[in-house]
Amino acid sequence: xxxxxxxxxxxxxxxxxxxxxxxxxxxxxxxxxxxxxxxxxxxxxxxxxxxxxxxxxxxxxxxxxxxxxxxxxxxxxxxxxxxxxxxxxxxxxxxxxxxxxxxxxxxxxxxxxxxxxxxxx
Amino acid sequence: xxxxxxxxxxxxxxxxxxxxxxxxxxxxxxxxxxxxxxxxxxxxxxxxxxxxxxxxxxxxxxxxxxxxxxxxxxxxxxxxxxxxxxxxxxxxxxxxxxxxxxxxxx
Numbered sequence: 001x002x003x004x005x006x007x008x009x010x011x012x013x014x015x016x017x018x019x020x021x022x023x024x025x026x027x028x029x030x031x032x033x034x035x036x037x038x039x040x041x042x043x044x045x046x047x048x049x050x051x052x053x054x055x056x057x058x059x060x061x062x063x064x065x066x067x068x069x070x071x072x073x074x075x076x077x078x079x080x081x082x083x084x085x086x087x088x089x090x091x092x093x094x095x096x097x098x099x100x101x102x103x104x105x106x107x108x109x110x111x112x113x114x115x116x117x118x119x120x121x
Numbered sequence: 122x123x124x125x126x127x128x129x130x131x132x133x134x135x136x137x138x139x140x141x142x143x144x145x146x147x148x149x150x151x152x153x154x155x156x157x158x159x160x161x162x163x164x165x166x167x168x169x170x171x172x173x174x175x176x177x178x179x180x181x182x183x184x185x186x187x188x189x190x191x192x193x194x195x196x197x198x199x200x201x202x203x204x205x206x207x208x209x210x211x212x213x214x215x216x217x218x219x220x221x222x223x224x225x226x227x
Contacts, residue, residue, distance in 0.1 A: 035216065045156070045164065045207050047216040059214045062122060095163060104214040106170075107154040111163040 002026040002110050004096045009115030012086055020115060022079040022096030030054075030074040033099035035108050036081045038092035038117075046092070048081070053102035064090075086119045093117075123212035125219035132225045139195040141222045143208030146189060151210040153191040155184055158221075159204045167206075168193060200226050 008020040020036070036048040049060045049070040058070055069082040079096055093114040100106030126144045133139040143153060155168040166175050168184035171191065181196040191210075195202055203226045208219040 037216075037218075044205075044221040045158075045209075045218040047218060050214075050216065057214075061215065100169065105152070105211055107166045108156075108164075108209065108216065109166055109169075109175075111165070113163055 002098070004098065004110065004112030006094065006096045006112045006115035009094065009117045011118045011120060013121050014086060014088055014119055016086055017082070017084045018086060018117060020081040020083070020094055020096075020117075022081075022112060024077045024079065024096075024098070027098070029072075029077040031102055033102055033104065034070075034072060034079045035097040035099060036068075036070060036079075037095045037097055037108060037111075038090075039095070039114075040089075040092040043092075047108075048094070050099065050104060051079070052104065057104065059104065083117070086117075088119050091117060091119045123210075123215075123217050125208055125210060125217055127206075127208060127219040127222045129220070130223045130225065132227050133195075133198045135200060135226055136197055139198045139202070139224055139226075141193040141195075141206050141208075141224065143191040143193070143219050144189055145191075145210065145217075148189050148191055148210065149187045151186075151212070153184065153186045154209045155182075155191075155193045156207045156209065157202075157204045158207065164207065195224075198224075198226055202226060 096112040098110040100109040156164040158164040171186040
């Protein structure tokens with residue numbers, strides 16, 4: 001079955017960096033767009049970024065553009081999120097999610113269980 | 122940037138119909154998806170492309186979208202439907218989520 005397993009979360013000081021990974025299985029990873037979506041404690045869903053199936057089209061939410069970088073390795077069925085210059089307000093559960101199709105349309109179809117990132121001094 | 126507006130909360134009695142709205146400028150020109158998030162769990166798609174149900178989603182979930190408002194309707198609401206619900210659309214290759222609606226089944 002489709003599985004998305006995030007890793008790399010933890011506690012980090014403001015201004016530092018962290019890299020999240022998402023291991024995908026149970027589907028043809030290279031055929032789908034992939035997203036990162038986050039959710040701060042007690043808050044709603046906040047879309048972070050999307051990368052299309054081949055990796056060449058990438059878009060970011062306003063709150064992370066210029067600090068976060070999404071990437072993928074189709075040979076290893078893995079999605080990444082490099083987070084630089086972290087802020088306290090980046091504290092959230094970060095979800096890896098598969099798109100409904102290969103591009104920038106459709107639903108955020110399948111979600112992982114999430115990994116928690118806490119930015120605190 | 123594009124915004125989607127949802128009521129913070131909706132209450133419904135068991136067996137009755139719950140209606141959750143999502144408003145945005147010319148939203149009817151976009152496809153809308155709806156997600157259910159139960160406490161402590163990851164979101165799950167309950168409606169995509171305005172009105173389609175993924176496999177495994179009960180028929181009591183339905184959706185519509187016209188003008189500036191999309192609607193999620195839950196008929197014969199059950200206690201297990203108590204959750205947060207989020208609408209979502211694409212705008213200029215960016216995903217936009219509504220602020221979420223907490224559905225209480227009282």
